[in-house]
Amino acid sequence: MPLAVLHLLVPKKHDRYYRTVMIRTSFDLPPEPNSDSVKWQFARRISDSLEPYWVADMDFAAPEPVVDAVRKRLENRLLGYTFAREELYTSFAEWLETRIGTRPASHWCMLPGVMAGVRAAVSLYTRPGDSVIVQTPVYFPFMDAVEGQGRTLVVNELRHDGNRYRFDFESLETAAAAGARLFLLCSPHNPVGRVWAAEELQQLVDVCRRYGVLLVSDEIHGDLVMSGYRFVPTRGVDCRGLRLLTLSSATKSFNIPGLPSAIASSDDESIIRTIRDRMHRIGADTQNALTLTAVEAAYRSGAEWLDAVLSYIADNERAVRALFDAGRLPVRIEPLEGTYLLWIDCTRLSSDDVTLRAELQKRADAWLVEGSKFGSGGEGHLRMNIAAPKDRIVAATERIVAVLEDIS
Numbered sequence: 001m002p003l004a005v006l007h008l009l010v011p012k013k014h015d016r017y018y019r020t021v022m023i024r025t026s027f028d029l030p031p032e033p034n035s036d037s038v039k040w041q042f043a044r045r046i047s048d049s050l051e052p053y054w055v056a057d058m059d060f061a062a063p064e065p066v067v068d069a070v071r072k073r074l075e076n077r078l079l080g081y082t083f084a085r086e087e088l089y090t091s092f093a094e095w096l097e098t099r100i101g102t103r104p105a106s107h108w109c110m111l112p113g114v115m116a117g118v119r120a121a122v123s124l125y126t127r128p129g130d131s132v133i134v135q136t137p138v139y140f141p142f143m144d145a146v147e148g149q150g151r152t153l154v155v156n157e158l159r160h161d162g163n164r165y166r167f168d169f170e171s172l173e174t175a176a177a178a179g180a181r182l183f184l185l186c187s188p189h190n191p192v193g194r195v196w197a198a199e200e201l202q203q204l205v206d207v208c209r210r211y212g213v214l215l216v217s218d219e220i221h222g223d224l225v226m227s228g229y230r231f232v233p234t235r236g237v238d239c240r241g242l243r244l245l246t247l248s249s250a251t252k253s254f255n256i257p258g259l260p261s262a263i264a265s266s267d268d269e270s271i272i273r274t275i276r277d278r279m280h281r282i283g284a285d286t287q288n289a290l291t292l293t294a295v296e297a298a299y300r301s302g303a304e305w306l307d308a309v310l311s312y313i314a315d316n317e318r319a320v321r322a323l324f325d326a327g328r329l330p331v332r333i334e335p336l337e338g339t340y341l342l343w344i345d346c347t348r349l350s351s352d353d354v355t356l357r358a359e360l361q362k363r364a365d366a367w368l369v370e371g372s373k374f375g376s377g378g379e380g381h382l383r384m385n386i387a388a389p390k391d392r393i394v395a396a397t398e399r400i401v402a403v404l405e406d407i408s
């Protein structure tokens with residue numbers, strides 16, 4: 001065969017098609033878990049065969065451009081004190097503008113993680129005993145950030161309309177009118193998988209603005225949005241007159257939570273200054289040079305990897321649904337609009353999600369999270385992380401369905 005024809009047939013390394021295929025193959029064959037992996041080593045403490053589908057990180061290698069950038073940074077061998085350059089925020093701003101379609105806020109600072117920002121905001125903007133609103137079922141450290149700091153947790157439970165979860169505006173308005181000082185939003189929502197629509201966010205913003213409630217928007221899952229849905233950052237709706245703090249992060253999107261960090265941003269300079277001062281006072285204002293390099297590289301060059309991982313997760317979701325459907329169980333899986341965490345309603349099977357989780361751990365070798373951990377409304381549910389190689393997800397789901405069938 002003439003060389004020219006061969007060239008046409010064999011994809012070249014720089015071809016987009018070649019790269020996408022290579023990325024997808026690597027999701028099927030990830031590296032062995034590290035011996036310091038929280039997800040895997042905690043499972044190993046329980047049993048040799050237990051597979052972890054609990055903590056929210058992916059069993060996939062980080063994007064190649066991110067790893068390359070970190071490697072290059074290390075090769076330089078100078079690892080002196082490092083600050084977050086304006087270029088880092090520019091890379092985030094360009095990502096927001098081109099991928100999400102929203103302009104970034106004017107002021108920002110780096111944080112050691114999203115929860116550091118949540119905890120700092122609660123401590124700085126409320127006093128002991130003040131009310132803070134959360135929407136359960138929700139990422140459970142929110143509860144500790146409020147109650148663990150002596151504030152009063154006010155639950156604005158999400159409502160299910162038979163189709164999907166919705167905000168309960170009546171109860172929100174009551175809580176805000178009663179003097180709540182701060183509202184913790186999870187957008188997209190962990191664990192129910194909703195990607196809130198602009199209209200829903202606007203109504204929420206209007207309530208917070210009306211009562212002078214500070215809105216803290218945790219947008220850590222903002223890039224993990226399935227095809228057909230659009231992530232709207234809270235700042236993307238009309239926020240004039242609202243006190244808003246946004247917490248964003250590259251760690252979930254590009255699977256680098258072992259390089260912890262987050263970006264706090266706001267149009268209110270005093271909020272960012274206050275948060276930055278707090279980080280300084282507790283000695284959490286120093287930066288990890290490798291983390292900064294990774295985050296900037298991710299926002300500049302991670303789009304292709306992210307697209308590939310999202311379509312891989314969508315395939316996994318289809319496979320899990322098909323297996324549950326075939327099992328004809330009285331169980332409903334919420335539509336996965338965002339995140340890679342399936343929210344499985346087992347209430348018609350059992351309201352005792354703790355026992356369900358324990359049974360699956362013991363008999364299906366699958367470690368999921370019991371829904372009640374996420375607060376009221378979570379009872380009788382399970383959360384399953386499906387960002388793992390497909391053959392493993394399929395085999396684990398087969399075992400899960402078999403155990404649930406046995407229980408039902």
Ligand SMILES: Cc1ncc(COP(=O)(O)O)c(C=O)c1O
Nearest residue numbers: 056113114115116139190218220
């Ligand atoms: C909604 C939400 N916020 C925050 C975090 C944790 O963020 P960080 O590790 O940056 O503190 C998670 C992790 O699962 C999460 O799901």
